[in-house]
Amino acid sequence: MFQDDGVNSWNTVMLLYESAIKKFRTKVEILNDEFQQVHQYNPIEYIKTRVKTPESIVKKLKKNGYDVSIPSMIEHCNDIAGVRIVCSFTSDIYEIAEMIGRQTDVTVISIKDYIKNPKPSGYKSYHMLVKIPIYLSDKTVDTKVEIQIRTIGMDFWASLEHKIYYKFEGNAPDYISRDLRECSEIVSMMDTKMLQLNEAIMQTKLEEAERQREEKRH
Ligand code: 0O2
Known part of the structure; x- marks a missing residue:
């Protein structure tokens, strides 16, 4: 299926995407801990990650008319490394997105705000396509990660809709x-x-808290 005799062997490429997910997950967990200190609550309910299956990558490349090769998938398939951040409230989504965008080693490639502009299906979520550097022993490779940020409610809806969509x-x-x-x-x-x-x-x-401080003063 994917054959390439250059440096981009299937295993190396997958290692990059898996590393990008690991690195990104840690970043988001640190941001969540900091947010907890500042705002006294955890904005993130849970984080889901996945690397797209080879079958799914091939299907997407073919659907979009691209050839099935490693360079083609690196260029055209943006969601091989996927991170889904599920938040408590809509306002958290934008705060988290801003925090991610401010990280010096994260480059935001594109943003799709399906909360302000929902899909015709009713799908709502905030998508960010970013790249982060992955440091291997002899080189640094910028690797793409697709981030979906949504509330628990939006995630609940999307999971069910996805199942129904596939059923039909x-x-x-x-x-x-x-x-x-x-x-x-x-x-x-x-x-x-x-x-x-x-x-x-x-x-x-x-x-x-203000009332208690006042009481202490008097
Ligand atoms: P899966 O199984 O979730 O991985 P691009 O991905 O940027 O090349 P596209 O398809 O325009 O191109 O991206 P889009 O629409 O911004 O986002 C794609 C992903 O968003 C989908 O991944 C879904 O996870 C989610 N999504 C988009 N629209 C809908 C929708 O109507 N319903 C649900 N439930 N999810 C949606 P994949 O690749 O489809 O699959």
Whole structure:
């Protein structure tokens, strides 16, 4: 399938993508710990990572009309290394994205904001395509990672929609597609409500802390 006699052997390329995921996961965990110190809560509920399977890579290359070779997949398949960051609140998504963008060794290649511009399916998520340097023993290789940042609600919706999409092989009846879009709206309403609740709780906590400080002064 993938044959290449140059330095880009399949194993080396996969090692790079796996290393990029490892490195990125650690970065995000550190940011989460720092966020916990500053804001007194963990914005990240969980992180999922995966390296795309060879079958999936071949399918995507063929679908988009590219030849099936290692250089072609490095150039055209942007989501071989995938990191999904699932947050508590919509506001966390943008803060995390900014924190990632500020890392000096991360180069942001492109951003797709499917929260501000949802897909026709109702899909919402914030996508970042970045590259990070991977230091091997004799060279440094910039490696691409696709990051998807979303709330638990958006993740719940996307997981179910993905299953349904596959069940109908992309040809779901109209009423199912419509209901899924409606569910996406419900998830957005819930996200907004949860964010408002969290802000109200944080405000109450601040006021309580202020009241206690005042009591101590008198
Ligand atoms: P999988 O199995 O999730 O890995 P590109 O990836 O940039 O070359 P594309 O396809 O335009 O090209 O990228 P896009 O749409 O920005 O993002 C692709 C990924 O986002 C998908 O990966 C899904 O994970 C997710 N996604 C995009 N649209 C939808 C949607 O309508 N529903 C759901 N559930 N997920 C979506 P893959 O490669 O499809 O597969």
